[in-house]
Amino acid sequence: MVADRLNDAAAGGATMCLPTGSTPRQAYAHLAAHGDLSGSTVFLLDEFVLPDDSPARCDSMLHRDLLNRMTHPPKRLETWDTNAPDLAAECARMEDAVNGVLDVAVLGIGTNGHLGLNEPGSPVASRSRVVELHQSTQAASTTYGSGPIPELGVTFGLADIMDASTVWLLATGTHKAAIIADALTGPIGIAIPASVLQDHPQLEVFLDPEAASRL
Ligand code: GLP
Numbered sequence: 623m624v625a626d627r628l629n630d631a632a633a634g635g636a637t638m639c640l641p642t643g644s645t646p647r648q649a650y651a652h653l654a655a656h657g658d659l660s661g662s663t664v665f666l667l668d669e670f671v672l673p674d675d676s677p678a679r680c681d682s683m684l685h686r687d688l689l690n691r692m693t694h695p696p697k698r699l700e701t702w703d704t705n706a707p708d709l710a711a712e713c714a715r716m717e718d719a720v721n722g723v724l725d726v727a728v729l730g731i732g733t734n735g736h737l738g739l740n741e742p743g744s745p746v747a748s749r750s751r752v753v754e755l756h757q758s759t760q761a762a763s764t765t766y767g768s769g770p771i772p773e774l775g776v777t778f779g780l781a782d783i784m785d786a787s788t789v790w791l792l793a794t795g796t797h798k799a800a801i802i803a804d805a806l807t808g809p810i811g812i813a814i815p816a817s818v819l820q821d822h823p824q825l826e827v828f829l830d831p832e833a834a835s836r837l
Pocket of ligand 1: 641642644667680738
């Protein structure tokens with residue numbers, strides 16, 4: 623379903639941000655085999671500050687899980703240059719590029735409720751910036767590939783996500799059931815960044831039965 627929706631959005635010329643990690647992998651495999659993103663502009667949602675050749679980097683994952691396997695990749699792709707001498711300036715460049723243009727923000731969710739790399743405590747008004755990673759995010763990163771463990775990340779902010787016309791939140795697996803229930807049915811607050819999505823006028827949530835099991 624997610625692959626088909628992404629394909630339809632791209633056919634309509636959508637500008638989207640895409641997440642990486644384990645959650646979208648199955649959708650990306652389907653999209654790579656059957657889809658066409660050539661009408662779309664894609665921004666990478668976030669990135670770990672890791673060496674370029676690190677398999678755990680989000681751009682490595684996006685290429686490995688989707689782009690390298692596609693016949694029709696996006697017409698434009700924007701990723702984060704974490705080798706830039708001034709990371710704050712690199713975040714400002716991405717902010718300038720994305721500001722207000724996202725038709726669809728596609729998101730995963732961390733077990734601590736993070737969106738992109740907006741960890742708990744991130745301001746609702748946050749924009750693209752450098753962030754320190756929580757321990758659970760660092761632990762999750764080790765499952766993406768071998769190499770050094772990231773301490774920092776760069777990410778679009780919660781305000782960038784909330785500015786998107788439509789937000790799609792994706793979650794799979796039993797380990798996401800508790801945070802999905804808290805984020806979607808609990809109080810709204812920055813202790814659980816994903817809870818702010820309750821205020822988005824066009825939120826669509828895509829869950830497998832396991833991730834939905836506590837709703
Ligand atoms: C990671 C990624 C996010 C992702 C989220 C969930 O830290 N940087 O883009 O959406 O956390 O990851 P996963 O799908 O592997 O659980």
